[in-house]
Amino acid sequence: MNATHRTLDARGLACPEPVILTRKALAEGGFETLEVVVDNDAARENVLKFAEFSRCPVARVEAAEGVFRLWLATAGAPAPAPEVPSPASAGGAVVLVATEAIGRGDDELGRLLMRGFLFALTECEPPPLRVILMNGGVKLAVEGAESLVNLRRLADAGVEILACGTCLEFFGLKASLAVGRVSNMYEIAGHLLQGPAVTLS
Amino acid sequence: MTLLATYPSSHAALRAERRLKDAGLPIELIPVPRQIHSSCGFCLLVHLQEPDATLLDSGLEGLWRALDPEPGQPRRRYERHPSHP
Numbered sequence: 001m002n003a004t005h006r007t008l009d010a011r012g013l014a015c016p017e018p019v020i021l022t023r024k025a026l027a028e029g030g031f032e033t034l035e036v037v038v039d040n041d042a043a044r045e046n047v048l049k050f051a052e053f054s055r056c057p058v059a060r061v062e063a064a065e066g067v068f069r070l071w072l073a074t075a076g077a078p079a080p081a082p083e084v085p086s087p088a089s090a091g092g093a094v095v096l097v098a099t100e101a102i103g104r105g106d107d108e109l110g111r112l113l114m115r116g117f118l119f120a121l122t123e124c125e126p127p128p129l130r131v132i133l134m135n136g137g138v139k140l141a142v143e144g145a146e147s148l149v150n151l152r153r154l155a156d157a158g159v160e161i162l163a164c165g166t167c168l169e170f171f172g173l174k175a176s177l178a179v180g181r182v183s184n185m186y187e188i189a190g191h192l193l194q195g196p197a198v199t200l201s
Numbered sequence: 202m203t204l205l206a207t208y209p210s211s212h213a214a215l216r217a218e219r220r221l222k223d224a225g226l227p228i229e230l231i232p233v234p235r236q237i238h239s240s241c242g243f244c245l246l247v248h249l250q251e252p253d254a255t256l257l258d259s260g261l262e263g264l265w266r267a268l269d270p271e272p273g274q275p276r277r278r279y280e281r282h283p284s285h286p
Contacts, residue, residue: 112211112215112230112243115230115231116230116231116232116243117232119229119231119232120231120232123276123277125274125276146230149229
């Protein structure tokens, strides 16, 4: 290892640790390449996504025996605080769905309203930029969920569907996510600060 | 093409959803489109070309043909189905 290279071993760490450590290392700077070593798909995806947000080029990705090595090129300069993702496209709102059922009063009605809302969203023009699912909201995107068909329509229309990884894990649903991809709190916070955001809770 | 079935109330639409699902009909519960009614109710999108006996006997208030959206248009359009004026 030389002075312009740093290795960050994030094996065995659960989300969001690898991203936190990567962010810290990039903020410290002082090297030209950062090699992040992780041992699960979620960590790999989250670190790559984070690199993209930080406008930090990914020079190389190697995968062998369940271990991923991600080479991030930093050109030696400390990265600017990469908290907020760059706007992916103009005009679209972010919809944060933080519940399985809309509102309080009656849960069955709330679930019905959610199904109706997600269908109506598929007919909105312009569509939202992304839909972020947190807490009970992640249950809408798993195999067998009534709303899956509408979330898939949104995804097909180019809407990014993000599901909170902590929430999926909490409910034991990580393997059942059927649309979109797993995200983490940094990415979600960044998206929510980026533009118009609507919260359903 | 798809059909749209409306019911006198959201409760009736829910009951019909259960019944038609049990009968194996490919349906989706959706909010009543604005073109059909300005109220905030629910109805069924039925993925069939033509209504079958179960659907016609499900307590319908109205039956519509849902025309696929024009390219570039997000919304379906609806026209009354002749079998249920």
